Amino acid sequence: MSGDAGSATCSYTATPIFSGPRPATVVALIGNPNVGKSTLFNQMTGLGVVTAHYPGKTLEVNVGSTSLDGRSVSIVDLPGTYSLGSETEASWVTRRALLDVVPDCAIVVVDATNLARSLVIALQVMDMGVPTVVALNLTDESRRSGLLINADRLSGTLGVPVISTVATEGKGVAPALRTALMMCGTCGDVREDATHRYGVGFESLLEPLVAAATVSGIAPFGLPPRATALELIQSRSDVEEAVLESGGSVLHQRAGEVSRIMGAARGERVSTTVSRELHGAAGSIAESVSDSQPTDRTRRSLRSLATSPLTGIPVLFAVLASVFLFLFFVGDLLATAFSALWRAVASPVIVSAVHAVLGEGAWARTVLWGLDAGIEASLSIGLPYILTFYVLLSLLEDSGYLNAVAFLADRSMHHLGLHGRAVIPLVSGAGCSVPAVLATRVLATERERTIACTLIAMIPCSARTAVIMGAVGHYIGLLPALGVFIVSAVVTGIVGIVLDRMIPGSGAGMVMEMFPFRRPSLRVVWRKAWDQFREFLLIATPIVIVGSIVLGGLYESGWLWKLSAPLDPVVVGFLGLPSIAGLTLLFGLLRKEFALQLLVTLGIATMGEQANDLLTFMGPTDLFVYALVNTLAMPCVSTVAVLGRTLGWKRTSFVTAVTVGTALAMGGLFASVLPAIGWS
Amino acid sequence: MPTATLEEYLEAIYKLDEKGVVRPTMIAESMSVSGPTVTATLKRLAARSLITRSKSAVELTAEGRREALDIIRRHRLAERFLVDILGLGWDEAHEDACLLEHALSPRVQAALEQYLDNPSVCPHGHPIPSADGTIHAVVGDPLCDLDTASQGRIVQVAEDNDELLQYLASLGMFPGTDVTVCEIAPFNGPLLVEVNGSQYAIARDIASKILVTR
Numbered sequence: 001m002s003g004d005a006g007s008a009t010c011s012y013t014a015t016p017i018f019s020g021p022r023p024a025t026v027v028a029l030i031g032n033p034n035v036g037k038s039t040l041f042n043q044m045t046g047l048g049v050v051t052a053h054y055p056g057k058t059l060e061v062n063v064g065s066t067s068l069d070g071r072s073v074s075i076v077d078l079p080g081t082y083s084l085g086s087e088t089e090a091s092w093v094t095r096r097a098l099l100d101v102v103p104d105c106a107i108v109v110v111d112a113t114n115l116a117r118s119l120v121i122a123l124q125v126m127d128m129g130v131p132t133v134v135a136l137n138l139t140d141e142s143r144r145s146g147l148l149i150n151a152d153r154l155s156g157t158l159g160v161p162v163i164s165t166v167a168t169e170g171k172g173v174a175p176a177l178r179t180a181l182m183m184c185g186t187c188g189d190v191r192e193d194a195t196h197r198y199g200v201g202f203e204s205l206l207e208p209l210v211a212a213a214t215v216s217g218i219a220p221f222g223l224p225p226r227a228t229a230l231e232l233i234q235s236r237s238d239v240e241e242a243v244l245e246s247g248g249s250v251l252h253q254r255a256g257e258v259s260r261i262m263g264a265a266r267g268e269r270v271s272t273t274v275s276r277e278l279h280g281a282a283g284s285i286a287e288s289v290s291d292s293q294p295t296d297r298t299r300r301s302l303r304s305l306a307t308s309p310l311t312g313i314p315v316l317f318a319v320l321a322s323v324f325l326f327l328f329f330v331g332d333l334l335a336t337a338f339s340a341l342w343r344a345v346a347s348p349v350i351v352s353a354v355h356a357v358l359g360e361g362a363w364a365r366t367v368l369w370g371l372d373a374g375i376e377a378s379l380s381i382g383l384p385y386i387l388t389f390y391v392l393l394s395l396l397e398d399s400g401y402l403n404a405v406a407f408l409a410d411r412s413m414h415h416l417g418l419h420g421r422a423v424i425p426l427v428s429g430a431g432c433s434v435p436a437v438l439a440t441r442v443l444a445t446e447r448e449r450t451i452a453c454t455l456i457a458m459i460p461c462s463a464r465t466a467v468i469m470g471a472v473g474h475y476i477g478l479l480p481a482l483g484v485f486i487v488s489a490v491v492t493g494i495v496g497i498v499l500d501r502m503i504p505g506s507g508a509g510m511v512m513e514m515f516p517f518r519r520p521s522l523r524v525v526w527r528k529a530w531d532q533f534r535e536f537l538l539i540a541t542p543i544v545i546v547g548s549i550v551l552g553g554l555y556e557s558g559w560l561w562k563l564s565a566p567l568d569p570v571v572v573g574f575l576g577l578p579s580i581a582g583l584t585l586l587f588g589l590l591r592k593e594f595a596l597q598l599l600v601t602l603g604i605a606t607m608g609e610q611a612n613d614l615l616t617f618m619g620p621t622d623l624f625v626y627a628l629v630n631t632l633a634m635p636c637v638s639t640v641a642v643l644g645r646t647l648g649w650k651r652t653s654f655v656t657a658v659t660v661g662t663a664l665a666m667g668g669l670f671a672s673v674l675p676a677i678g679w680s
Numbered sequence: 681m682p683t684a685t686l687e688e689y690l691e692a693i694y695k696l697d698e699k700g701v702v703r704p705t706m707i708a709e710s711m712s713v714s715g716p717t718v719t720a721t722l723k724r725l726a727a728r729s730l731i732t733r734s735k736s737a738v739e740l741t742a743e744g745r746r747e748a749l750d751i752i753r754r755h756r757l758a759e760r761f762l763v764d765i766l767g768l769g770w771d772e773a774h775e776d777a778c779l780l781e782h783a784l785s786p787r788v789q790a791a792l793e794q795y796l797d798n799p800s801v802c803p804h805g806h807p808i809p810s811a812d813g814t815i816h817a818v819v820g821d822p823l824c825d826l827d828t829a830s831q832g833r834i835v836q837v838a839e840d841n842d843e844l845l846q847y848l849a850s851l852g853m854f855p856g857t858d859v860t861v862c863e864i865a866p867f868n869g870p871l872l873v874e875v876n877g878s879q880y881a882i883a884r885d886i887a888s889k890i891l892v893t894r
Binding site: 082083085086087088091114116117120201204205208257258260261263264265267268269271272275276279283304307308309313403406407408410411412420511512513514516 | 692695696698699700705706709710712774804806843845846847848849850851852854855862863864865866867868869870872876877878879880881882883884886
């Protein structure tokens with residue numbers, strides 16, 4: 001029985017981590033959040049995975065591969081976590097992956113500036129019998145703050161190799177991987193238990209169970225006896241089940257007794273006792289290998305400047321205002337400049353090329369909608385808004401400022417079921433929805449991302465602001481234009497509150513580590529920005545081109561007018577708008593500011609030159625409703641593309657339905673309310 | 681008055697009893713002694729009617745319970761003294777308290793209690809039974825009631841929330857841990873606390889479930 005259990009569970013069973021069979025050599029990367037684990041992963045694999053400053057970000061498991069000294073190896077980047085329990089999603093995923101994948105070696109990334117805390121997970125990984133290499137990262141930072149860690153002594157104490165690394169500069173990356181590869185294959189089917197021990201009292205209580213596990217020969221998930229005993233006293237249900245399935249009911253019962261005895265002796269839950277032992281051991285190891293105490297408190301005092309309400313709130317407003325102004329003005333300026341450049345340089349080339357192939361008829365014009373206007377639309381969002389904004393966002397993230405934002409804004413965001421750090425995406429949304437949606441990846445849960453994305457889709461971006469100002473501000477006045485903004489703000493807030501109630505789960509509750517400020521590595525920042533830009537172009541451009549060609553075909557073929565009939569009941573009947581206005585709202589899908597341009601164009605086409613003044617065929621109420629619906633309804637196709645990428649298409653349809661529904665409801669409401677209060 | 685050994689047994693039985701049925705094998709393990717020794721000692725305890733034995737289970741009599749609480753009181757007072765006044769670490773304090781507890785007369789206990797400013801819990805956060813043998817519920821203030829720049833020690837984390845308890849423990853926050861409130865976010869926002877040299881933002885609803893003594 002025992003041998004079977006050992007070999008059967010040690011061999012790989014299907015997991016969601018690998019799509020195919022398990023690669024021959026697997027190295028797992030494990031560590032606390034924000035210790036540079038993902039940076040190390042990127043350095044090792046050369047794949048585009050971003051790093052950040054908050055817990056739970058790399059919740060998806062990243063798998064990459066590389067080859068070193070002619071040997072190919074798969075590297076699994078597990079979510080940043082503080083422990084290997086079931087307390088959080090990240091700790092559950094990490095522990096489960098260790099059990100399922102049975103990596104040949106684990107590289108545990110520890111933070112040299114916070115050794116005591118980050119060693120806890122190293123001890124836990126070693127406790128599971130996984131061959132371990134410790135990557136002592138952020139050694140440059142710890143040295144700068146006057147803290148020296150003796151890597152040799154740490155290695156001696158832990159009984160595993162310790163490699164000093166500076167992940168952001170690539171230092172120590174190859175040695176760490178090489179050491180890990182040397183550890184691979186050192187264990188056969190039978191793993192060995194870690195050599196470190198906890199307090200004498202704890203060990204003496206645990207000892208009988210380790211003995212029982214050894215005698216039973218049961219090795220759930222290939223765990224060695226001590227690891228099995230540690231898992232059992234903490235009542236880890238998956239290991240318990242595996243033990244019972246291997247016929248280990250006696251061992252299981254024994255574990256129950258031992259944990260009761262331990263609970264009685266220590267007067268607390270066994271899980272608490274184990275945590276106490278882990279933290280105690282990690283603390284004393286850290287102390288014994290640290291050669292000096294840090295003296296530099298600058299980074300922390302800078303941070304407290306950002307979190308103290310007195311100074312922090314003005315700083316927060318200044319930062320939010322600059323992000324907004326940057327996207328609104330600098331982004332817009334760059335976009336305009338790019339469009340001018342495109343029209344001067346790229347556009348003529350594309351036009352003549354298409355004309356050369358397809359002639360100058362409707363077909364050519366249709367294709368040009370996609371290849372000329374479509375690519376321009378995608379690039380003029382990508383370059384000025386995404387590339388530049390991402391540099392900004394990554395700086396905020398990597399410096400640790402995002403955490404200060406999260407702390408200060410948490411309470412106000414709670415009303416919307418969001419956490420504090422949602423402020424940045426929401427404010428960015430007033431500039432451009434696309435980077436704002438991409439920025440929601442700083443949010444920890446699917447629920448938060450869905451709420452935030454819905455709200456972003458309804459917040460007027462600079463293009464929609466242009467429509468509001470052009471339609472309402474220009475023809476009716478600034479005050480009514482302000483009215484559109486206020487109505488959309490109120491509606492967005494209400495939708496947030498409703499979604500918070502509606503979507504299952506709770507938004508409350510946060511324990512978040514606050515990191516001292518760090519000097520961001522420009523290389524890492526640039527790489528993140530570039531990755532996002534490239535990804536946006538790859539995802540959005542095809543969708544934008546196809547969407548453009550479809551709309552262009554409708555327009556050029558004249559079928560567009562046929563579309564207006566089915567839309568009329570809603571557009572004319574419910575919203576009270578002219579028939580062509582509905583069509584332009586549809587075109588707003590391409591680029592929100594197109595809606596207004598096209599409204600004027602179509603107006604002139606159907607009603608003659610005097611339609612240049614929108615008031616000739618639309619009253620103030622119409623214009624107000626038009627701008628409001630354009631603002632709240634379904635975002636542009638580029639945003640939809642990134643929504644699909646961020647949330648998946650199911651949730652994207654949800655977001656779209658909510659925004660379209662809200663826009664129509666609000667439009668209909670104001671179409672009937674405004675005339676009643678004296679508007680025409 | 682029972683001997684030191686009997687007192688140790690009563691203490692162990694009491695603590696095991698809090699967790700469910702007590703069997704002699706469990707006593708043997710929790711005290712690291714052999715089975716026959718336990719059997720012999722249990723006979724002595726039963727002879728003094730401090731315990732009753734039925735089948736394989738052991739139960740404290742009312743008298744045994746009173747004695748057990750008394751020894752627990754002395755142990756926890758001793759721990760408090762060793763940690764607070766002599767500055768010993770908790771782990772050391774536990775073992776030395778085991779030696780010291782047997783030497784504390786009621787007079788010394790009363791004096792110690794006064795000297796220590798009537799502590800309600802031991803350094804690990806467990807309640808100290810009063811002289812008349814009653815245990816009061818752990819007293820403490822919710823962490824969110826602390827002001828900026830004030831310090832407290834965790835005495836209890838809302839026990840009904842297993843996940844939270846484990847999560848906080850995984851961050852090194854368990855009963856007995858010192859917490860400093862560094863900052864409080866505006867509008868009833870989260871608290872910024874420092875624990876073991878790391879800083880954490882803790883939402884108010886979670887902070888209200890962590891009880892601390894100032």
